[in-house]
Amino acid sequence: MNYKxxxxxxxxxxxxxxxxxxxxxxxxxxxxxxxVTALAEYSxxxxxxxxxxxxxxxxxxxxxxxxxxMGYLWQTxxxxxxxxxxxxxxxxxxxxxxxxxxxxxxxxxxxxxYENALRDLENAKKTREYALDAANHPNWxxxxxxxxxSYDSLNIELPDGYLYFAxxxxxxxxxxxxxxxxxxxxxxxxxxxxxxxxxxxxxxxLEKEISxxxxx
Numbered sequence: 001m002n003y004k005x006x007x008x009x010x011x012x013x014x015x016x017x018x019x020x021x022x023x024x025x026x027x028x029x030x031x032x033x034x035x036v037t038a039l040a041e042y043s044x045x046x047x048x049x050x051x052x053x054x055x056x057x058x059x060x061x062x063x064x065x066x067x068x069x070m071g072y073l074w075q076t077x078x079x080x081x082x083x084x085x086x087x088x089x090x091x092x093x094x095x096x097x098x099x100x101x102x103x104x105x106x107x108x109x110x111x112x113x114y115e116n117a118l119r120d121l122e123n124a125k126k127t128r129e130y131a132l133d134a135a136n137h138p139n140w141x142x143x144x145x146x147x148x149x150s151y152d153s154l155n156i157e158l159p160d161g162y163l164y165f166a167x168x169x170x171x172x173x174x175x176x177x178x179x180x181x182x183x184x185x186x187x188x189x190x191x192x193x194x195x196x197x198x199x200x201x202x203x204x205x206l207e208k209e210i211s212x213x214x215x216x
Contacts, residue, residue, distance in 0.1 A: 001139050003071065006079040013193065017079075021163060021192040029168075029188040030199045031153045034207050036174050037181040038214040048114065051145055052121075054171070056113050057213060058143060059087050059106040061205040062167055068202070070165040070193045071138060079193075085166065087143040088132075089117065091124040100124050101132045103140060110213075141166045150175040154186040165190050167202075 008014060020026060036054070043050040062068040063084055071080045086106045090099045102124040107113040134140070146154075150173040158164055167189055174183035187202045 002083040003080040003139070004083075006070070006081055008079060011079070016195065017192045020190070024191075025162075026191050027156075027158060027188055028191045028194065028196065028199060029155055029186060030196070030203075031151075031184055031186040032200075032203050033177075033182040033184050034203055034210075035180050036183045036210065039210045040174065040181050042214040049118070052114055052117050053213075055087055055089060055104075055117060055143060056110055057206060057209045058169060059085075059113070060108070061202060061209055062141060062169075063106060063108075064205065065198075065201075067194055067198050068167055068189075069139075072163040072165050074163070079165075082139040084139065086137075086140045087117075088137070088140045089121070089143050090145070091121050092147070093125070093128055096128055098128065098130065100127055100129060103133075103137055139166075142168045144170045146170055146172045149173060151184050154184075156186075156188045163190060163192065165193050169202075 008017070011017065036050075039053060039057075040050055042048075043053050066081045069082045069085050071082055072078075073080060084106055087104055089102045089104055091102055092099045102120045104113075104117045104120045107116065154170055154172075156168050156170070167187060169185065169187050171183055171185045174181045176182075185203065185206065187199050189199055
């Protein structure tokens with residue numbers, strides 16, 4: 001885990017950061033449907049799991065820009081930017097109706113990521129523990145699939161003033177609309193380090209990466 005300390009005097013969002021970390025402490029979130037038709041077709045054609053393919057592209061998008069890799073060291077009050085952030089995915093246990101967090105490392109190489117993420121999931125199926133260990137995984141973001149519903153909106157609430165900068169991303173079942181498969185995706189970021197443009201950009205980048213990935 002490597003990171004750099006952000007120089008707040010030259011930080012391009014300095015004024016916005018001060019306002020939303022001191023005067024108006026809040027988060028911001030957005031839900032939108034993205035077209036995953038090509039990704040679903042690719043997954044079926046290649047006999048790969050749609051879920052892991054999407055997780056890979058999501059991780060790639062969130063690592064593509066420093067704004068999505070921000071962190072806060074409460075011990076020193078420093079804002080930092082990680083070199084890389086990794087997904088905390090989840091496995092659901094049908095017998096207990098509970099889930100277990102799964103720490104997977106992001107790798108730009110798709111084949112390596114896919115193999116490792118699948119192995120992590122299979123290993124997690126053997127436990128029923130909710131072994132969340134955020135203290136030892138500071139550069140991990142939350143990536144959770146809600147497989148039971150194609151929803152319209154979702155909100156994740158954190159305590160007011162809590163400077164938690166890691167992205168929280170949820171997505172639900174895709175459904176067919178006018179011949180296309182549309183999937184709800186929700187993105188939550190702290191308003192101190194992200195605004196509507198940066199959150200909307202996640203959706204735009206996801207659709208761009210899906211297009212590039214399925215045409216490769």
